[in-house]
Amino acid sequence: MDERKRDSIGTYLQRRIAEFDITQEAIAASFSDDQLRLSAVKYRDAFGNVWDDQGTAPQ
Numbered sequence: 394m395d396e397r398k399r400d401s402i403g404t405y406l407q408r409r410i411a412e413f414d415i416t417q418e419a420i421a422a423s424f425s426d427d428q429l430r431l432s433a434v435k436y437r438d439a440f441g442n443v444w445d446d447q448g449t450a451p452q
Contacts, residue, residue, distance in 0.1 A: 433445040444450055 434443045436444045
């Protein structure tokens with residue numbers, strides 16, 4: 394990606410963040426929640442079903 398395109402994307406994202414009044418804390422919390430959700434998955438089958446070692450194990 395060239396520098397001009399990268400700067401354009403950065404500017405666009407900054408405008409959208411300001412438009413929706415999103416804070417850095419909200420972004421960090423969202424990333425943290427996503428990481429916890431993804432790391433909790435212990436098993437995943439070919440159909441996309443997951444099990445996090447809680448409750449009854451899938452068949």
